Amino acid sequence: MAKDIGIDLGTANVLINVKGKGIVLNEPSVVAIDTKTGKVLAVGTEAYRMVGRTPGNIRSIRPLKDGVIADFDITEAMLEYFINKLDVKGVLSKPNILICAPTNITSIEQKAIIQAAEKSGGRKVYLEFEPKVAAVGAGLDIFQPQGNMVIDIGGGTADVAVLSMGEIVTSRSLRLAGDRMDAAIVAYVKNKHKLLIGEHTAEKIKIEIGAVYDADPEETIEVRGRDIATGLPREVEVTAAEVEEALHETMLAIVGAAKEVLEQTPPELSADIIDRGIMLTGGGALLKGISQLFASELKVPVLLADAPLDAVALGTGTLLDNIAHHKQY
Known part of the structure; x- marks a missing residue:
């Protein structure tokens, strides 16, 4: 069978x-x-x-x-x-x-x-x-007549949705997420340090020191790539604060989408979201300071799923x- x-x-x-x-x-x-x-x-x-x-x-x-x-x-x-x-x-x-x-x-x-x-x-x-599906996997009971909000930041898309009675009430999906963040890191290192790096290296930077709110300037990573001027291999030090700067535009767009969804949410469900908070899922939820960023921008409690990637x-x-x-x- x-x-x-x-x-x-x-x-x-x-x-x-x-x-x-x-x-x-x-x-x-x-x-x-x-x-x-x-x-x-x-x-x-x-x-x-x-x-x-x-x-x-x-x-x-x-x-x-x-x-x-x-x-x-x-x-x-x-x-x-x-x-x-x-x-x-x-x-x-x-x-x-x-x-x-x-x-x-x-x-x-x-x-x-x-x-x-x-x-x-x-x-x-x-x-x-x-x-x-992410809301269900994060342990939310979306089948009750109450509002649940989830922000799922994956590799290709960031999905924001309010759910009630097992269905999506209002949602936004942006085709910018983890991949766009990697590209932003590649562009930032190229412009700031005149160093060409690949997507593997950008992803490693994001995973190891990726931060989007109140980044620690002391946190650094050694990055190897190709010098734009000489064409030779070179190593530079990238800080978490620099990664925060590189990811700022992408995060601003996701925060904007979340604000739009909240603005379109019926008042009764909005009240539920204030009580229950917003659930963060997906690989992007692992970025340092992401729950604090959303909480400060949306004025609503923000929770991180136990296993955001899964x-x-x-x-x-x-x-x-x-x-x-x-x-x-």
Whole structure:
């Protein structure tokens, strides 16, 4: 008998939750292909190690961009590889799949995600919106007649939503999140230190000393790259305060989206949000000072999910159980 699975199809990472087992896969959304033959050489962690380090005939592709499928065939190949790796198919049956998407995607983009899941081995495919699933995974009871607000900052999109009675009441989705932050760090180091660095290095800076509020100027990281003037390798020191400056514009946009959502929220639900606070999920929630930034800008308590990176994948497990029990929300 096939085991039902929940997929957090992220721009940066794919997480898969197998019913009864929990999260069993967490790998980068990267596929390495041979451009001469079109053959897939590596998927996930192995392909991620190749980013920026491959010869001309090998390309490391991220088939998802800004939370949606940019390359359908490569996405299908990646999903098929992960599903086969987990051995969740039965002898004569295929698994049901619950897959997640940002709130602002078009009906064509929704169909593309569903088709990719079906072609990679799904029997029946259910599509749910990321902030709803993230809220469930973070432990919020969104099925009661009360307001819950979640801000999910992933790799490709930042989703802000207010939920009640199991549905999204008001939401905004921005196609700028972790990837845009990495690009902002690359641009900042280039302009300030005249040093070219790759996306791997930018991501390492973000993870190790990334801060968005009241950063510690004493916190630093040694960064290696290529000097713009000489073309030779060079090392510089980057501070947390500099990272805060680099990320300022992106964070301002996400705060702006959260303010818009709050302005459109019915008064009764707004009162609930003041009582219950806002839940932060996604990899971006791990940036130092992020809860203080949102709390100071939105004047509402802000909470960090226990496992922000896993919230969406955990939520798919809960919702799969509900589907299995034929609960109707």
